[in-house]
Amino acid sequence: MPTIVSVDDSTVPGEGSSRLLLLVSSDNKHIVVEEDIMSRSRFISKQVEGFEATSQRHAILLPFSSFVLNKVIEYCSHYRGYYLLEDDPDAAPPGRSPVREWDQEFLDVDRNMLLRIIKAAHYLEIKSLVGSCARAIADMIRGKTTEEMREILGVENDFTPEEEHSPSSKCTG
Amino acid sequence: MDDFVVATVKPGLNATAQVVAQPPIARLPVEILSNIFSYLPFEDSDKDKWYATDGLPGWLAVTHVCRYWRSVAHGCHNLWAYIPLDNLEWTRIALERSKSSSIIILAPDHFKCESEDGSGYYIDAEAFLLACKSMNRAVDFRWWSVCLVHNDYFRLQRILDELLDSPVPFRLQSFDISVLADDRRIIEIPETLFGNQPLPNLSDVTFAGPLSIKTSLLSRTPSLTSLHLSEVEVDAWRTTAGVVETLRGLPLLQKLSLEGCLPYTDGVSPTEVILPHLTTLRIVDNILAASMIVPILFAPMCANLCLGFFLEADGMTELDTHAMLIHVLLGLFPPALLATNSYHTVAIPASQNDDDGLTRTIFSQTPYLAGPSKLPNEFSLYLTYSNDIEEYHDGDDNTVHHLFVDVIRHLPVRGVRELRVANYIFEHAFNWTALLNICTYVTHLTVSGTAVSGALFQGMLDPSDHDSYTLLALSSRVPHPMPLTDLSTITLERTDFTERRGPFSPLRDSMMMQTIWILTVARKNGCYPPFRLVLSNCIISPDQFKKLRAYMGDESMVCIVDG
Incomplete structure (x- = not known):
């Protein structure tokens, strides 16, 4: 779990009307970001709400690197002010929406980075980003054999030879 | 940054260690892995990946x-949730594991199973019948390119009969049946499909193939927003009133696509149909549709002009194309996006080969057109994503008509104040000039990603002789009144000046170049008021830029560089 640390209410004025948040990555990089930008993250929103009454500024320690965190911030910055159905907690779960073009380019990263982003997005509860990453990963493995899926995503085959070759397993999974 | 003071860190947090020890995907949280899996099944754009190469369906392979x-x-x-229909065992597994959630029944057209006589595809009838028992859970039914051979007609009928027996109200939102048949024998979709139940959730329907559908089936789908009919006979469409009646029953329709579905015309003037939500009208390979459907829909929709309205006409005769263009360009849809991907050159019947007569005929067939008086005084005209209209020949193959010119010269578009031409290829330079001549009072001309080829003045005079060139151009080619006298701004966007076919190519046959050149010279001669030239996202060589600046003068040229 990350630690949210309270800091004194010092005198850092937020730019414009948006307050500033301090996000601390696992590699101890301090990233200041406007609260508005990160409001797409339900996790961050909930944490900030929890401290509203205290009139203190907050630093939020996150369990992923600054490189990943910056990617997430880039995503949130791009969609700042945009309404995305997936991120609306009151909306019904969306069906299969078309892939957003910008997301496709944004997620054109290597496999490891993609996995880190989806985990970060899941942690921060940014459903739209989780969905886009999940779709990208699904695209990587769709149409591949089981062996290819293992290779692509580094998964170990833990079936026993008997389990793997049993006729019933082969047919029905 | 310094103002954020980290006061305390709770013990036990070792975030760095957590990142270093990134778990492999096998240990991704269940929620994430489930999310990934939910995207695995069949997607329209990815049909070929439905099956993994080891023969297992993708969802089974995981x-x-x-x-x-x-x-x-x-x-x-x-x-x-995606229920396959080509393997009884997989159908059973999918139905069982989808529990009580909504399902999608689909028989995609790439199934590899061959029918008994080796021709065409087939679905496993037993699997289908099993799936039909869960039709009450189905939200989407897709049955594409089912190739029917010989006795398969009876199989289809049996399957349709099965559908009728479901006692539970349907949740269907999308129904799509596409049939191919060798001998084009028409299969009648029974009126009682879905057991005469109203279908309150059904929003998207496709019927394709040699099918005959009863209008009453559509009348039970008042929530329909998208209707696509391809090579389908609609029983009531043998009369004008039937077409009107059908469309009236679909007030929420947003997309209407007709491919080769011939509404019959009985000589009765169509009654207006108001489809206030219609944003897409697609008419393909349909000879009579333009004179039948278009007038019914267009006039009443004038009151509901929609910026995003999309009209596609393809594979029709020039007559239909002509009629549709007139309707659109007449200003009934001033901001309409006219998307005409390709035109086929078809000889106009001899009786209609006189272009004036042809146009008069079309006007007489469109009673809603009241002529220029109905048009607003000022509006914008957009030509987007289109190719130039091919020339066509009359019945004797003697005369070449330029359809584009034929159309626009009949248009009362002289009130156009803003003309934007985007992604448009003018194969005939004359058409470009004709367009400008028509749009006499344009104040803002924007050309984006548009090419003009051909040579209007080529060989007629020496382009370096400005005075004679301009004089001849203005006197012989520009009709009265002179066009573009109110022009204040020309904007060139996404134009590669270094390309041969670019609208401002350095070659002599560049129409945009010539247009600007003529106007510039004419302006210097006091014929035209000064105008601004705006370049946005253009590629231009230093020499071209210098030349252009010399034409325009520094003060009237604005460059917007982006990217």
């Missing part, structure tokens, strides 16, 4: 990767 994946996959109901 259960063979490792134990963790298998356990997650078994609990991921969405993964099993």
